[in-house]
Amino acid sequence: MICGYEWGFSEKDQRMVESGEEIFFDKDAVTVFPNKSPAHGKRAFSWKYDNRVIKWFSLWGHPLSREALGGDFEKCLVQTNWCNTEGHKIDEDYYHKLTNSEQLENFIFHIKELEPSLILFMGSEMINILQDKNVMKLFSEVMGNPESPPTKSQKPFSGRQFKIGFQSFTKCEVISLPHPSSSRGLSDDYISLFADEIGGLITGLKLRKGIAA
Numbered sequence: 001m002i003c004g005y006e007w008g009f010s011e012k013d014q015r016m017v018e019s020g021e022e023i024f025f026d027k028d029a030v031t032v033f034p035n036k037s038p039a040h041g042k043r044a045f046s047w048k049y050d051n052r053v054i055k056w057f058s059l060w061g062h063p064l065s066r067e068a069l070g071g072d073f074e075k076c077l078v079q080t081n082w083c084n085t086e087g088h089k090i091d092e093d094y095y096h097k098l099t100n101s102e103q104l105e106n107f108i109f110h111i112k113e114l115e116p117s118l119i120l121f122m123g124s125e126m127i128n129i130l131q132d133k134n135v136m137k138l139f140s141e142v143m144g145n146p147e148s149p150p151t152k153s154q155k156p157f158s159g160r161q162f163k164i165g166f167q168s169f170t171k172c173e174v175i176s177l178p179h180p181s182s183s184r185g186l187s188d189d190y191i192s193l194f195a196d197e198i199g200g201l202i203t204g205l206k207l208r209k210g211i212a213a
Contacts, residue, residue: 001116002033002053003107005090005098005123005179006083032074034064052180052188053122059192060199062206072211078114082107082126089182094125099132108138115142118205119174127165127176144170152176155193160185164194173201 029038034054036044044050045066057064064074083103090097097103121127127150129135140146150167162183165176175198178186206213 001110001114001119002077002079003110003119003121003126004049004079004081005094005126006081007086030069032069033077033079034066034070034074035068049122049181055188056177056180056191057202059188060195060202062199062202072209073206076205076209076211078116080110080114095129095132098126098129099135104135104138108142111139111142115171117172117208118201119172121165121174121176123179124163124165124176127167127174130167130174140169143172150174150176153194153197155190157187157190157193159187159190162186162190164197166197173204175201 024041024043026039031037031039033050036050054064054066062073064077065071069075082098084106085103098107130139131150136146147168147170150165152163152165154161154163162178163176164178165174167174167176177191180186203213205211
């Protein structure tokens with residue numbers, strides 16, 4: 001499960017809406033995370049967030065196909081967000097927004113429905129908010145108890161360093177990453193330094209699902 005803060009609404013798309021330009025959208029189209037073009041047209045291939053996450057999977061040794069609906073691996077990936085809101089960025093306090101009853105209910109609903117064995121948080125605040133007593137209680141009722149507190153790791157790098165988080169639960173693994181499209185100074189080369197750790201967890205997911213690693 002690829003989980004962001006909220007649904008994106010790029011500045012480019014905002015300008016298109018404001019100008020009255022018709023935006024193609026087929027709500028009945030079948031899509032996968034790497035290829036949303038059946039629903040959104042070619043503009044789906046220009047989205048910075050998606051493109052960067054897809055590149056990261058390649059850096060971790062698990063490239064994603066953008067042809068048609070891909071294979072079993074592409075089909076097992078689900079993209080969602082902690083919040084049900086839409087915007088270009090979150091202006092308010094992250095803790096206040098993500099622990100709001102409606103947004104927390106949205107997050108837990110997806111956890112219950114999907115029961116993911118691997119969660120990739122695309123934004124560093126979510127793993128922190130997951131430790132909140134009330135949030136953890138609701139999450140653990142589905143995913144089991146945490147096997148340890150979250151660990152956060154940095155690696156030597158010539159550019160800006162970011163903390164990558166990991167936490168194990170009875171039924172799932174959690175990875176915390178910087179936000180792909182709004183983290184200033186974030187280098188793909190830095191993200192690639194975690195290929196062993198993250199790639200290993202993805203390999204484990206594939207093995208559990210019977211997908212060729």
